[in-house]
Amino acid sequence: MLRSAFSAAVFCAVLSATSAVAQTTPAAGQPAAPAAVAPSRPITPPAETQRLLRKRNVVVLDVRTPEEFATGHLAGAQNLNFRDPNFPTQLAALDTTKTYVLYCASGNRSGKAAVLMQEKGFRKLVNAGAFKDLKAAGMKTE
Template identity: 40%
Template sequence: MKSITSVLILFILTLGCAQSTSKPITEFSQNDIENGILVDVRTPEEYNAGHLENAMNIDWFDETFAQQFKKIAKDETIYVYCKMGGRSAKAQEKLKTLGYTKVINLEGGYDAWKEATPD
């Protein structure tokens, strides 16, 4: 019983110390990318209709999606976003499987950012 309690406590502490892998897009600022990269995973058409400042466009649906990240270091902080959060969550998981260790999904996507940003 003592070992089960110890394992549970260790597990809870590990979860509490884990790096956050998501952040509401409305809390994102340009200061966040001073030591990272901002990637819009929407289509080029969506990107051209409006995007966050300093974002590079790497289309989730492009068959060369993974290859386009080869020039980015595996330990670089990468912020990903899309229209509402679905594609960026998938992109985040894909990048993790490719060995990228600091991928932050900007929850809510461009729609949430646009709604929170005055014209």
């Protein structure tokens, strides 16, 4: 009985390891899986973002470069350049209890910025995505 239980445990372990390898190893002729992608937050639809912007105590952060920001931005947005080496330091100056709506050119930088902010203790974060999409949805710009 003990031998049978041991054999079953070994079989399950081998089966599990084989399954894990099968999931990570591409089949013959198939491309390898891409390298790990940096975590990001999903993009919130413009209509939901617009509703959120009507609430009080919501801070809008444009995480594009100052040059991108100068070409147009959401009304009242603050520019906090994600690519600036001091970005993490600048985050430390923000109030972690407020709600932050972040956007950039595509939603990529704002998603990564939101993850970084979450790691630093921010809890109310929205990745609003691309500026061009927010503008096209009729949000007020400057």
